[in-house]
Amino acid sequence: MPAADPPPSGSATSGPRIVVLGAGFGGLEVARALGAAGVPATVVDQRNHHLFQPLLYQVATAALSATDVAEPIRRILAKYPSVRVVFGEVKRVEHDRKRLLLTCGKEIAYDILVLATGATHGYFGHDEWARFAPGLKSIEDARTIRSRLLLAFERAERESYPDEQRRLTTIAVVGGGPTGVEMAGAIAELSRFALARDFRNIDPITTRVLLIEAGPRLLGTFSQEASDYARARLERLGVAVRLGTVVSDIAESSIEVAGVREPVGLVIWAAGVRVSPLAAQLGVPTDRAGRIPVAPDLSVPGLEGVYALGDIASSPGEDGRPLPGLAQVAKQQGVHLGRELARRNEAVGDTALQPFRYESRGNAAIVGRHAAVFEHGRHRLSGFVAWIAWAIVHVYLLVGFQHRLTVSVQWLWRYLTYERGARLIAEDVVEAPLPAQPRLVNAANPASSRSEAEPQSTAP
């Protein structure tokens, strides 16, 4: 039932129709800046919620609840009457006709299009690994990992063969960046503290966590000092860190590392980023990682009225190198672009947008309870103080006061008790065979083609 797009209510002016694709860190800030200036805009996302990605690993490791790290986009933007939110998946961008087609059949016309659809995990051409090694980009990903992780312990408990028990309680994490380090640390702690007393047949403390990194050190974007600290902390937690090691195959119950096949209970994928296929569909040139190179004002060269920011864009930093794929980069870009678009909307005549300049607020990663690294230029912090700073910053950055309160309560509780409250195995994962086809869901990406059906049978 295709229908013309009704004009947003509360539209103060009859300026250009601005459409923001994706309500991740970048897109949300564009919408906020436009909304604050009363400029009409439409936000399109295939999820109803904005996801606080930095805490997603805590959902995957049963520390937080899915709803703690997700906030309805609609609620965040409710206070801006000029901003309209459309829940829908983009099927195609028809730039020659300046409109989006949604999979539900609706169309959305635009004059200005902001691409903020983010990235998802890539498998370096081995998409067949996806079914065995879930990544961590969405709430569903986090629930899948949580369920499979807890399921591995449950299966080990009812197993009577020691070899099989050992296999089931061997968890491999692929990728030694911040996500991989955070996951490995959190899983080691889950098994050592939260699960320790609960089993009769196995001792969760004997869980083996393998952290596999192809590069020469963990946390490659941090200093050597931070890398060494992270490695030492993780090894103290019992994590086996394997550097300079390449994964050559992943199967249902094993992983092949450096030519050696190792039985595992679960593989978690924390390596490889793949940009949404939107760039390819638009016919613009992309860089090696599939990102769209943008001009300093974040416009996409060759596509008039189209801008890109966040993980889908390759935006030059001060040193000429592309800015890293960080939440703070996307946020700052969003604020900048939103304000510039609003300013131009007010201005008489056509004004050029000012170039974007990134200001780093520092970089942090968690390495287990009480331990984190934080770096900002020459300032380096590690250990307990960095961990406290990380916790305060992340609670503060959470959208919504209720989330801040409940996350704080849960963290305090876990801190005092070592417990993990959210140990929920989803019923549709229980005893289910693995998905028959690779499942590749694109993160905050309304333009992804999520075409693979995932058959889910709840019982054999």
Place this chain on the structure above:
Amino acid sequence: MPAADPPPSGSATSGPRIVVLGAGFGGLEVARALGAAGVPATVVDQRNHHLFQPLLYQVATAALSATDVAEPIRRILAKYPSVRVVFGEVKRVEHDRKRLLLTCGKEIAYDILVLATGATHGYFGHDEWARFAPGLKSIEDARTIRSRLLLAFERAERESYPDEQRRLTTIAVVGGGPTGVEMAGAIAELSRFALARDFRNIDPITTRVLLIEAGPRLLGTFSQEASDYARARLERLGVAVRLGTVVSDIAESSIEVAGVREPVGLVIWAAGVRVSPLAAQLGVPTDRAGRIPVAPDLSVPGLEGVYALGDIASSPGEDGRPLPGLAQVAKQQGVHLGRELARRNEAVGDTALQPFRYESRGNAAIVGRHAAVFEHGRHRLSGFVAWIAWAIVHVYLLVGFQHRLTVSVQWLWRYLTYERGARLIAEDVVEAPLPAQPRLVNAANPASSRSEAEPQSTAP
């Protein structure tokens, strides 16, 4: 890989092997009582969590998080070294050989078997309605209802035809018992308060909630006074209450009530209880509702060493009529049976178990914000005081201090702000076609045959 069942660790005596099937309100109490007495026992459940069913409707209406109402069974029973928890689905009970077969291939031998597998919702012979009208028995059910409910509003928002908008924002609840009344009240409030400001194209306040009950009044097990109160409260919230009305058909986007077909955005099933198929499989006679009639000591006549309690059992009350399917009945039965089995374990020679006697603690139902009914014998309470009492009792009954704290915080927050924090649409429900086959998952029932595959494609 079938294997002999290893003996539970920490077994103090070599008494009978006691196996408890299901860790709902009844089974859990049996296990606790046995554990407290140091008697070895094995608890089998197909879920890893105990579900606090009375608050499940709040998960379905985006007020609480799934993890708030679920607690790992293993953690609840961790402090009893004589109790072992096995996560698994029972394929078959072979009573002649006194063993359970799990779908994973393991066997569990028993001398004493406690059936506490509960009930699920039944569709009065219309299993084809299940795909259109989800019921509310499991976490997955609650997530499904929440996603479909929020999705209906999202679809209405992007819709331009008023008739279709009206259809999408018409929600029918079938069944006027406590669950139906609670659901209808919570949905009306969700649309009037939490969603009211968030949409541009629709006004959620115009949401129509239909509450359809075949009997002559709401809350049939309460007094006429309570029924009238509930009806008046719900109507004040805008719920259209239809009594003495039978549903004759349910389809994808309509419901046929008293011969008239009505377009709806979602139907929620809160009628009809069906007992797990275990009773039929055991070959014992069952009552009209499929429940197993038990002797006063909760033993199953004709099956030596087998006991049944909770929703799967039909246990005679003082007046000779079967006790109602309430959590408090199951809990009291569980405590009684657990203590009796422990006592007999200690006793020299074979001692008969004492008969169970039920003591009602009263009956409560919520009729929206600030309003509840509570009845205990001649004592009747309704309105704000009943609501406060309900809230305190339910927080107190939640297993685990962390849950009490986070649920209290969230309730307080919602009370002050009218917000609903857990407005999460699951990605696998988004834009997904309805399941091709009826999905009938049995609640706390390890013996259910969950054989229907539910194909889930995330995009058309």
